[in-house]
Amino acid sequence: xxxxxxxxxxxxxxxxxxxxxxxxxxxxxxxxxxxxxxxxxxxxxxxxxxxxxxxxxxxxxxxxxxxxxxxxxxxxxxxxxxxxxxxxxxxxxxxxxxxxxxxxxxxxxxxxxxxxxxxxxxxxxxxxxxxxxxxxxxxxxxxxxxxxxxxxxxxxxxxxxxxxxxxxxxxxxxxxxxxxxxxxxxxxxxxxxxxxxxxxxxxxxxxxxxxxxxxxxxxxxxxxxxxxxxxxxxxxxxxxxxxxxxxxxxxxxxxxxxxxxxxxxxxxxxxxxxxxxxxxxxxxxxxxxxxxxxxxxxxxxx
Numbered sequence: 095x096x097x098x099x100x101x102x103x104x105x106x107x108x109x110x111x112x113x114x115x116x117x118x119x120x121x122x123x124x125x126x127x128x129x130x131x132x133x134x135x136x137x138x139x140x141x142x143x144x145x146x147x148x149x150x151x152x153x154x155x156x157x158x159x160x161x162x163x164x165x166x167x168x169x170x171x172x173x174x175x176x177x178x179x180x181x182x183x184x185x186x187x188x189x190x191x192x193x194x195x196x197x198x199x200x201x202x203x204x205x206x207x208x209x210x211x212x213x214x215x216x217x218x219x220x221x222x223x224x225x226x227x228x229x230x231x232x233x234x235x236x237x238x239x240x241x242x243x244x245x246x247x248x249x250x251x252x253x254x255x256x257x258x259x260x261x262x263x264x265x266x267x268x269x270x271x272x273x274x275x276x277x278x279x280x281x282x283x284x285x286x287x288x289x290x291x292x293x294x295x296x297x298x299x300x301x302x303x304x305x306x307x308x309x310x311x312x313x314x315x316x317x318x319x320x321x322x323x324x325x326x327x328x329x330x331x332x333x334x335x336x337x338x339x340x341x342x343x344x345x346x347x348x349x350x351x352x353x354x355x356x357x358x359x360x361x362x363x364x365x366x367x368x369x370x371x372x373x374x375x376x377x378x379x380x381x382x383x384x385x386x387x388x389x390x391x392x393x394x395x396x
Contacts, residue, residue: 106343109229112237113296113335113354119244120293120302121309121331122251123285125324128310129262130279134188135174136286137303138195142173143291144203144299147224148210157217159236162224163291170287173199203299227298227351229339236295243292247285251324258282259320296335297351304355305331312362315369334358 127133143166150165151157173195180191210218223231232240251258260268261278269275286306293302313327338354367374 106339108234108237109232109350110336110339112232112240113229113339113350114332115237115241115244116289116292116296117305117309117331117333117335117354118328119247119331120289120305121313121327121329122248122324123282123289124306124331125310125313125320125327126251126255126258126262126282127286127306128314129259129320130282132279132283132286133303133307134192135177135283136290136306138173138177138192138199139170139283139287140290140299140302141196142169142199142203143167143294143302144207144224145169145199146172147221147294148203148206151210151215151218151221152206155217157220159295160239162221163239163294166224166294167287167291169199169203170291171284174283174287200299223298224294225298225300226349227294227296227301229296229342229350232295240292240295243288247288247292248328250281250285254278254281255321255324297354301351301355304358305334308355308358308362309334312358312365315365315372330358330361334361 124133124136127136146165146167146169147162148165149169150162153165154161177191177195180186180194181188184191186194207218207221207224210221220228220231257268257273257278258281260273261275265275268278289306290302293305296302297305309330310323310327312330313323316326317323334357335354337357338350338352341353341357342348342350365373370376
């Protein structure tokens with residue numbers, strides 16, 4: 095009994111470390127994505143990853159995490175490239191182009207992943223777990239891989255934060271002063287694709303965008319400073335990841351990925367209502383005080 099408990103504890107720690115690293119980095123990268131209004135690009139990349147997972151397996155016959163994530167990253171970049179081409183060379187609106195890429199890529203991915211066993215690839219069973227994540231299968235090697243990817247992503251954000259912030263708030267001025275706006279945009283979108291792929295084992299292709307979007311949106315309620323928002327967003331992603339893993343370990347029948355997203359959503363709800371200046375309660379109180387002041391000054395009639 096003691097040995098079994100120790101094994102469960104070790105597995106839980108391994109999963110928590112890997113998912114926490116991804117959660118923190120996803121929150122950090124997501125801050126730039128949200129500020130630049132590129133959140134839906136992450137959704138397009140996420141839904142394209144299943145095609146890459148299936149193609150990587152077909153090309154190599156291997157199911158190790160590194161091979162599958164490389165295939166997912168290539169597919170995510172292709173999906174984003176298709177999105178750029180649709181926006182640039184057709185008259186398709188941004189929302190319609192994004193929906194088109196999401197629908198086609200996700201449909202193709204589901205077809206490939208679900209069809210592989212029927213086509214004689216018996217050892218392909220389990221690839222469908224990338225839909226909602228498969229944290230229980232993470233090994234210590236996988237956790238270190240995810241932590242390394244997360245570290246690289248955070249380091250890149252730290253290196254380009256000043257330039258990315260300028261582009262996010264005033265791209266016209268950035269271009270006029272000689273900054274490579276397109277290059278910075280591509281770097282941000284590339285980071286989003288990287289974190290979407292890294293988040294696949296944690297929360298899966300369906301929910302991974304939430305891990306990139308919810309933490310920065312929640313953090314935005316608490317601060318007006320970009321640097322503070324980036325750090326706070328990373329911490330929210332980390333807390334949500336650890337809370338989701340802990341809840342899943344307590345209730346083994348519940349999937350970790352959805353619990354991580356639910357934990358992030360709870361933090362968002364608290365931020366929405368309770369943030370000191372931007373929260374709903376604070377804004378209602380401010381509006382009430384303003385109304386009371388108008389009444390006392392005689393500016394509002396009976």
